[in-house]
Amino acid sequence: MIDALFGPLISALNSLRDVEKRPAEERRRFFTDHIAPAQARLEEIHKDYTDAFLSAIANLKKHTSLPAIVEVLRAERPKSLGKRTDVRVFLNKLFDERFQYRPIRKGALFLLFYDYVQAVEAYLNAASPVMPGETWYTHFIDTFSKLVAEGRDPFDYDHYGIAGHERDAPDAARLLLERAVNDQMPEAWARVASVFGELKAKLLV
């Protein structure tokens, strides 16, 4: 999953500067080799996580399909894709190049490429509510999973206070998933789609 998303983008950075002035065919190839595959993978991620979160929200509301809830709650979040060393190196390099120079010296394609990768990173963040590793959540999901494994009803258990505010933990988890699916993910996805459209228009003319 990680190579399919960031692999094409990492390899794109090296040839980025040359591409802008190249013939139309080479610009098209740059798009089809680097940008389109990353976008296709991100679309899959967007669909998979949206479906999974919606399903978990429905099950949390109805107190049904407990193992399926556990699976979604335990699943790796998209944000973790950006933690691998080669991805961090790529993001840091892109940041350095973007931040070092005043705007006028940057090519329009480089700026768009930066905006695209930035939008992708922001999307992965938006699609990562209730990250395993956050204290209350880790404790909650461990408790929730243990109760499900023992055949007990986790909704009958008093999780009160685990989430650090006046809400029961399953409720807090559901609300965070809802906020992600209804607000944060669509907003972040709209930005990805918008910059992708600009890149496409620039490279496929």
Place this chain on the structure above:
Amino acid sequence: MSASTAHVEQTLVAREWFSIPVVAAHRMVIEFHFAADGSGWSRYAIWGNGDVLPDILEAEWRYVVGEKQLSVTWEDGSRSEIDYELIFETRTAFARKGESTTYDAVLRVASHLFPPTSRFPDGWLKDYWGRPRATGSGSEGK
């Protein structure tokens, strides 16, 4: 250009300018730079939680220093007259990790140096702190 506006311009060009938030929920940088040739640029960058790449808004413009106003022409040709006040006083900013930076001037502006049509969130203090420009720090056209 009067002697006083020449002095202001000299001060602006010799420094790099930053907005220093008292407390910020997210890491961010707001800065602008004046070049001696009458050009300038501003940058607003804000990082999401744990992100490496900030969302960046940048603008390039041309400026003329007046007695009480900066006349700024944006990239689309529109113009803003921005009231300003230049204050010479020393301020020190501390980062979370404890390191400090000293600034020796404050440029107080009536509106931020971003085009009125930009998506810049106009909620920050309009005091920009200036510190002597490091050699090769960007506004020379790097």
